[in-house]
Amino acid sequence: MNRQSREAMRRLTILLEQENALLAATDYARMGDRLDEKRRLIAELESSHTLPDETDTEDDRTLARRLDILAGEHRTALECALKVQDQIMAVLAEAARRMHESSGYGSRGHRPACKANLAFALVVRA
Numbered sequence: 001m002n003r004q005s006r007e008a009m010r011r012l013t014i015l016l017e018q019e020n021a022l023l024a025a026t027d028y029a030r031m032g033d034r035l036d037e038k039r040r041l042i043a044e045l046e047s048s049h050t051l052p053d054e055t056d057t058e059d060d061r062t063l064a065r066r067l068d069i070l071a072g073e074h075r076t077a078l079e080c081a082l083k084v085q086d087q088i089m090a091v092l093a094e095a096a097r098r099m100h101e102s103s104g105y106g107s108r109g110h111r112p113a114c115k116a117n118l119a120f121a122l123v124v125r126a
Helices: 003-024 028-032 035-048 058-101 118-125
Strands: none
Touching: 003 028, 003 035, 003 058
16 A cells, blocks of 8 residues: 555544544534545545555554545444434425315314424424
8 A cells, every 4th residue: 555545544534433423423514524524634645556466564454444434334323314304304395285185274264283283293202
């Protein structure tokens, strides 16, 4: 492994550790702020990557394994975040549908209070 690959892997490992912590904390805004840096590091790693050979040190192999593990954890965390987002969107869509269905007026000439708060209750449930 050359020096450029090693450095890119080291920096990407640090970035993925930080992003995984942000995903666990559901801090998606701060995670998004790192996207350009992550893309740059991945491009740098791809352009400098060499195949493993006998000159790789044990530290190089450990770093490569750590990066692979972190990338897998990152993928799993992103998939979970996307599932949660899908669930939230489904709840919001259901709330909008229910609000549209209940857009009429009650027997006293106004909307029933329980229907007006339905969307909020469904969002809180999400």
